[in-house]
Amino acid sequence: MKYLQEFRDPELAQNILSEIRAATTRPWAIMEVCGGQTHSIIRHGIDQLLPENIELIHGPGCPVCVTPLDMIDKALAIAAKPNVIFCSFGDMLRVPGSEKDLFRVKSEGGDVRTVYSPLDALKIARENPEKEVVFFGIGFETTAPANAMAVFQAKQQNLENFSMLVSHVLVPPAIAAIMDSPTNRVQGFLAAGHVCSVMGYAQYPPLVEKYKVPIVVTGFEPVDVLEGIRRVVMQLESGRHEIENGYKRVVNFDGNIPAQTMLAEVFRTTDSAWRGIGIIPQSGWRLNEKYRQFDAEAKFDVTGINTVESPLCRSGEVLQGMIKPHECECFGKNCTPRKPLGATMVSSEGACAAYYNYGRLAPKAEHSI
Amino acid sequence: MCLAIPGKIVNKFEADGVQMGKIDFDGITKNICLAYVPDIKIGEYALVHVGFAIEKLDEKTALETLQIFREMGVLEEELGATTEAQGVQNEISARVS
Structure with missing residues (x-):
């Protein structure tokens, strides 16, 4: 019962x-695509409280983890400019x-600053008109x-x-790419609540229909x-595939x-690379032509960078649910949050760091209930 | 960093033509952009992410969520800022108060 006592409402849990x-009669594999949920699942041992045959696969839901290596290298090159x-x-x-x-760039003399909000970067730009201020969006x-x-x-x-x-x-688009993968094992999804608070969930019914897969906000x-998992399991066990909103106190359909409106004004969709996964069609945003003068990639010459991923890091397999973090030979040995080989060990929302x-x-581990 | 944290609207003001507000997160206050929740009122709660209110919340949900985030130890990380960024925040606060 070690974990359950820490729940706000242990009885409800x-x-x-x-x-x-x-309800569970068969093995099911359910993916969460949200680093906050991954953190919560591991922090509270939710995966260990569930029946043995329900597997949670930690999807590519940590933004820090999926930012492609070439963008990190471009950031490093720009940040090092005098x-x-x-x-x-x-x-x-x-x-x-x-x-x-970026820490290394900073220690080598680069002016690298952490900010809470992109508006802080705007303020820094206003106060330093002689400098180029670049925000990593x-x-x-x-x-x-x-x-x-x-x-x-x-x-x-x-x-x-x-x-x-x-x-x-x-x-x-990441959910579609996961379902299209020939090695896919995911049978149901938890959709990220705060993503849906911005975007609503009108984009999900077509995915539910096309892939015959339950998705629960x-x-x-x-x-x-737990409630999201319960809803997915109920659908799977009864052979249904529907979009459900399990987070009504925050998320509405629209x-x-x-x-x-602001997103449509400033951004347009583009094919995007995901670190550890590869290019997913129409899965990213870039600046609209009207805002091109604010595109750091256009402003600075950052082409021709040779990117080299660590040959030891298996974060791609972790992000696709092919292995669990501790199944990587480097986990906890030559890869720790202080000295990470890959991005999934960096952010507290990354599966390896969690x-x-x-x-x-x-x-x-042994079940606690 | 994909979490949004609930906070209470303490005041509203305009800066550079944008609707802003001071928001109280469990004792830590920050100036937050309110452009995406234009009809929110002082005393109401909002979910806030990287300096922007993205959705209104009822008080009960907001307080329960804050409590959970505090227990999970993610409040400081989400609101976290280095000395530099805090300095910027303080300067903004000083400018508008």
Whole structure:
């Protein structure tokens, strides 16, 4: 019972678990595509509380982890330039590029600053007109409206010394790519609650129909995650495939319309590479032509970089659910959050870091209930 | 960094033509862009991500979620900022107050 006592409502959690246990007659593999959910699952031992034959596969839901290596290398090259102030969310600083990370660039004299919000980078640009201020605009649909607003504002304020290195990725095309993979084992999805709070969930019914796969919009709190799993299991056991909203107190069907309007103004979809996975068609956003002057890739010459992924790192297999983090030979040995070989060991939302931080050093432990 | 954190709207103001507001996250206050929740009122709660309110929340949900995030130890990480970024925040606060 070690984990259950930590739930806000242990009785409710126990009831949901009992329903899942009673309903489960066969093995099922369910994927969460959200680093916050992965963190919550490992932190609260949800995977170990579930029946033995329900497997949670931790999908590519950590934005820091899937930002492609060539974008990290471009960030490193731009950040090292003498006239640049390079601004980033803090968890990007330790992500390994081909040769180094942003921390190293900073220690070598680069002006690398962590900011809470892209609007902070705009302010730095206003205060340093003699410098080029570049913001590393990464993330899923949850983060994109903030970055879109920063670019929109830069244009409004005619901030010519501001630009953004854009590496935005989208959840629904990733779900399609996972289902299209010949090695796919996923039979149901938990959709990321906060992504859906921005985008709504109108994009999911076509995926549910095409792939005959249950998708449940799910929150982050432990009981929310359990409830999402319960709903997926109920659908699977009864042979249904539907979109369900298990996070109604936050998510509605249409999402945040003002945010979507801003996204359509600033971004357009593009094929995008996902670190460890490869290119997924129409799975990212780039700046619209109208905002091209704020595109750091256009402003700085960052072509011809030779990217080299660590030959030891198996994060691609982790991200696709082919292995669990502790099944990698390097896990916890020559790869730790302090000295990561790959991005999944960097962010606390990465599957490898979550397994490491919560002591998952061995395959599935004994059940605690 | 894909989590959004609930906070309470303390005040509203305009900066550079954009609707902003001071938001209280369990004792930590930050200036947040309110452009995506234009009809939110002082005293109401919103989910906030990287400096932007992205959805309104009812008080019960907001307080429960804050409590969970505090227990999970993710509050500081999500609101986290280095000294530099905090300095920027403080400067913004000073400018508008």
